[in-house]
Amino acid sequence: MKKIYVTKLEVADTAVATIDEPLELSVAQELKPGERMLVDSDQLEFIYILENEEGFFYVSFSEPIWESLKLMKEQSKRCIVQLNDQVEVELKNLFEELNYLLSNIDGNGNYGEELEDAVKRVFH
Numbered sequence: 001m002k003k004i005y006v007t008k009l010e011v012a013d014t015a016v017a018t019i020d021e022p023l024e025l026s027v028a029q030e031l032k033p034g035e036r037m038l039v040d041s042d043q044l045e046f047i048y049i050l051e052n053e054e055g056f057f058y059v060s061f062s063e064p065i066w067e068s069l070k071l072m073k074e075q076s077k078r079c080i081v082q083l084n085d086q087v088e089v090e091l092k093n094l095f096e097e098l099n100y101l102l103s104n105i106d107g108n109g110n111y112g113e114e115l116e117d118a119v120k121r122v123f124h
Contacts (some may be wrong), residue, residue, distance in 0.1 A: 003058045004050075006081070009068035015079040017059070017091075028083035031057060035093035039101055041115040046098065048091050050081075059091070066122040073098060 008018040023031075034049030034056065043062065046069070050057040059081055061069055072079055073095060080088045105111050105119050 001056045001058060003047075003060055004081075004083075005060050005062065006065050009061070009065050009072065009079075011068055011072045011075065011077055013077070015068070015072040015077045016088075017061075017079060017081040019059070019081060019083065022084035023057075023087075025084060025086060027052070028087035028089075030054075031083065031087075031089055033089060033092040035097070037094070037097035037101055039105070039111060039115065041112045044115055044118050046101065048081075048094060048097070050089060063118055063122075066118075069098070070123055 004023070005020040006017045007020050010016050030052040031050040032052065034051045036049050038047045038049065038058070039045070040047055040060070046061045048059040048061070050059060076095070079091045079094050081091060082088050102119060102123055105116055106124070108116070
């Protein structure tokens, strides 16, 4: 598993996520949307899963990116992640997964008070 950090999310006709380090072309071309998300409550991150035959790549949306994530969600924009200057991947099923996580986090102490408070502050 490799973690990819989103450093910027620009919302226009499409939401475009920029990552911290571009991936090698051969790796980027093999990645497919996993169509599911996780939460890292310790790091305050929503994580979208990309996958290939070798394993998983976690696309991490940390708390500073959440305002843009909320705007993208409110405007129902599709989201792509720019893996390098030649390859982008659409994050399919992002809305459904994010909505599920947001509803599950609300009032659920299992995620930790810090995450729950941060989600309320940004998304509600």
